[in-house]
Amino acid sequence: MADLRYAVTGIGNAIVDVLSHADDDFLSTHSLAKGHMTLIDAATAERLYGDMGPGVESSGGSAANTLAGIAGLGIEASFIGKVHADDLGRIFAHDIRAMGVDFPTAAANDGPPTALCLILVTPDAQRTMNTYLGACVELGPEDVDEAVIAASAVTYLEGYLWDPPRAKEAFLKAVRVAHENGRKVSLSLSDGFCVERHRDEFKDLVVNHVDILFANEQEIMALYQVDEFDAALQAVRGHCEVAALTRSERGSVIVAGDEVHVIDAEPVAQLVDSTGAGDLYAAGFLAGMAQDRNLHDCGRMGSIAAAEVVSHLGARPEADLKSLIAERLD
Amino acid sequence: MADLRYAVTGIGNAIVDVLSHADDDFLSTHSLAKGHMTLIDAATAERLYGDMGPGVESSGGSAANTLAGIAGLGIEASFIGKVHADDLGRIFAHDIRAMGVDFPTAAANDGPPTALCLILVTPDAQRTMNTYLGACVELGPEDVDEAVIAASAVTYLEGYLWDPPRAKEAFLKAVRVAHENGRKVSLSLSDGFCVERHRDEFKDLVVNHVDILFANEQEIMALYQVDEFDAALQAVRGHCEVAALTRSERGSVIVAGDEVHVIDAEPVAQLVDSTGAGDLYAAGFLAGMAQDRNLHDCGRMGSIAAAEVVSHLGARPEADLKSLIAERLD
Numbered sequence: 214m215a216d217l218r219y220a221v222t223g224i225g226n227a228i229v230d231v232l233s234h235a236d237d238d239f240l241s242t243h244s245l246a247k248g249h250m251t252l253i254d255a256a257t258a259e260r261l262y263g264d265m266g267p268g269v270e271s272s273g274g275s276a277a278n279t280l281a282g283i284a285g286l287g288i289e290a291s292f293i294g295k296v297h298a299d300d301l302g303r304i305f306a307h308d309i310r311a312m313g314v315d316f317p318t319a320a321a322n323d324g325p326p327t328a329l330c331l332i333l334v335t336p337d338a339q340r341t342m343n344t345y346l347g348a349c350v351e352l353g354p355e356d357v358d359e360a361v362i363a364a365s366a367v368t369y370l371e372g373y374l375w376d377p378p379r380a381k382e383a384f385l386k387a388v389r390v391a392h393e394n395g396r397k398v399s400l401s402l403s404d405g406f407c408v409e410r411h412r413d414e415f416k417d418l419v420v421n422h423v424d425i426l427f428a429n430e431q432e433i434m435a436l437y438q439v440d441e442f443d444a445a446l447q448a449v450r451g452h453c454e455v456a457a458l459t460r461s462e463r464g465s466v467i468v469a470g471d472e473v474h475v476i477d478a479e480p481v482a483q484l485v486d487s488t489g490a491g492d493l494y495a496a497g498f499l500a501g502m503a504q505d506r507n508l509h510d511c512g513r514m515g516s517i518a519a520a521e522v523v524s525h526l527g528a529r530p531e532a533d534l535k536s537l538i539a540e541r542l543d
Numbered sequence: 544m545a546d547l548r549y550a551v552t553g554i555g556n557a558i559v560d561v562l563s564h565a566d567d568d569f570l571s572t573h574s575l576a577k578g579h580m581t582l583i584d585a586a587t588a589e590r591l592y593g594d595m596g597p598g599v600e601s602s603g604g605s606a607a608n609t610l611a612g613i614a615g616l617g618i619e620a621s622f623i624g625k626v627h628a629d630d631l632g633r634i635f636a637h638d639i640r641a642m643g644v645d646f647p648t649a650a651a652n653d654g655p656p657t658a659l660c661l662i663l664v665t666p667d668a669q670r671t672m673n674t675y676l677g678a679c680v681e682l683g684p685e686d687v688d689e690a691v692i693a694a695s696a697v698t699y700l701e702g703y704l705w706d707p708p709r710a711k712e713a714f715l716k717a718v719r720v721a722h723e724n725g726r727k728v729s730l731s732l733s734d735g736f737c738v739e740r741h742r743d744e745f746k747d748l749v750v751n752h753v754d755i756l757f758a759n760e761q762e763i764m765a766l767y768q769v770d771e772f773d774a775a776l777q778a779v780r781g782h783c784e785v786a787a788l789t790r791s792e793r794g795s796v797i798v799a800g801d802e803v804h805v806i807d808a809e810p811v812a813q814l815v816d817s818t819g820a821g822d823l824y825a826a827g828f829l830a831g832m833a834q835d836r837n838l839h840d841c842g843r844m845g846s847i848a849a850a851e852v853v854s855h856l857g858a859r860p861e862a863d864l865k866s867l868i869a870e871r872l873d
Contacts, residue, residue: 231634265641267611267637268641269600269857270599270601304561304598307592307593307597308598311563311596311597312597326630527599529597
């Protein structure tokens with residue numbers, strides 16, 4: 214078996230976020246699905262951007278945010294995702310490397326520009342995301358280095374990868390290589406609409422391939438088509454080794470065989486922008502696993518990291534997560 | 544005399560800021576002059592960016608920030624400044640227009656990319672700026688539409704325009720046209736080092752051409768080469784119709800002939816990043832003048848707008864300045 218080089222390698226869409234404040238009227242005028250991620254084409258992106266207020270740009274992408282958080286906790290991490298060789302692509306590459314994440318994927322010189330997510334943050338701190346996938350559609354299995362996956366204790370995948378067609382092949386290749394090498398596979402279900410789009414395939418993944426699952430309440434209920442959180446919890450129980458289910462201000466529930474942990478949400482002084490909450494929960498959780506912590510403490514680390522990211526605009530941690538964890542947990 | 548279309552037209556460097564947290568060690572390792580703006584070339588920008596932590600991108604530029612604030616207060620405003628037709632140029636143009644500022648300057652299709660300011664924010668909330676002027680060197684007198692200047696009650700200029708050579712010509716053309724049409728000229732001295740670079744010319748401007756002057760303590764003392772704020776205050780007194788001198792947490796002093804107003808700083812709950820403090824002070828002040836308020840209230844509006852911008856990362860207002868002013872002043 215290859216030596217372990219990374220605790221976690223993530224594969225995801227490489228996206229730069231454009232964050233802007235908006236009110237509920239703006240969402241309804243533009244028929245935007247509040248709290249969700251909607252895929253948009255280049256023309257829609259241009260139109261929506263033109264109508265939006267002034268923005269702040271910040272590197273994003275669900276799995277990329279998670280990996281940035283993991284590296285911020287001092288854990289060896291790498292990320293696979295496709296940008297174009299343009300200004301935004303350079304910003305994305307700089308930011309993830311500056312967090313300490315290895316980012317080996319070559320930027321595309323042809324094809325569409327770097328992906329953008331136009332995010333409207335409403336006064337209730339909810340985020341509504343509109344993603345133009347751009348260069349992400351260029352990600353394919355050739356970008357997945359088998360040696361890297363073989364050398365990663367966990368390969369972490371975002372469900373959003375199911376949207377760009379060739380990324381799915383990259384995803385499945387990574388799953389195969391990870392398991393052939395006795396490594397773990399972790400998946401985030403990403404978004405309720407995303408689960409609706411790909412339910413059957415996601416269900417097959419969860420039942421047959423995923424060791425560590427992350428999902429919020431809405432996503433796990435959409436997966437099993439049930440109306441009660443508890444029914445979804447019982448369903449996922451036998452399907453994955455570990456499932457960490459997040460419930461916003463109600464904290465999270467972790468199930469692992471017979472073990473169940475109910476973790477409180479970490480108090481947040483001022484809820485500013487929920488973008489990245491789930492991503493950073495996964496970051497804290499996986500970092501905890503890499504440090505061989507018990508599941509309760511993994512969950513607490515997830516809550517602490519999530520609480521940091523919702524206290525400011527943007528989906529990447531601004532504070533020193535290591536000190537925060539040391540202060541609140543250790 | 545032409546009809547008044549704009550209360551304020553600004554001319555300045557069109558810059559996108561890259562804001563990142565850093566400690567004092569980083570500044571000394573890289574020999575950066577804390578609290579100042581330093582001009583850097585493309586190679587230095589690339590090297591410094593490579594060493595910086597993850598960033599957040601936000602439209603900036605001193606005069607552009609001021610104009611964004613003025614428009615945010617519901618005042619008719621326009622901005623003249625040069626970007627390149629690239630991602631960052633599009634971001635700059637979007638953000639200033641989204642604030643409600645008219646921005647007629649054509650983007651350059653040739654020459655250097657859009658200007659960048661690499662800003663290191665230290666834990667004391669001080670900002671240290673490193674500017675790569677890029678496309679700003681392409682701004683010239685041909686970008687100054689005489690009809691726009693003639694139709695603007697105030698033409699507002701940043702001292703930084705003295706750095707790119709042809710921008711100075713644009714600046715002087717605007718001054719001439721404004722005065723030929725009986726309009727006011729306002730200048731911000733921008734930065735102590737900038738004053739050192741251009742002292743004689745700035746002094747000539749202040750004595751002979753500027754009606755409304757903005758400067759901080761350090762800048763006005765550098766202009767007159769004096770060690771005491773009061774000496775600078777007495778010197779500027781006869782030189783401009785109005786001089787608004789800012790003193791950070793000690794508030795500001797406004798002199799206008801025999802009139803002197805000492806204005807307290809507005810309390811700030813949490814000082815996060817001082818980037819844009821002077822720019823937003825000028826915004827509040829000029830908006831007050833456009834509303835025919837007395838000088839005391841103009842100064843208060845400046846303080847309130849500055850207090851908003853230092854309470855978060857970035858140099859553009861995030862809160863609704865109109866409501867803030869209504870709440871605290873009216």
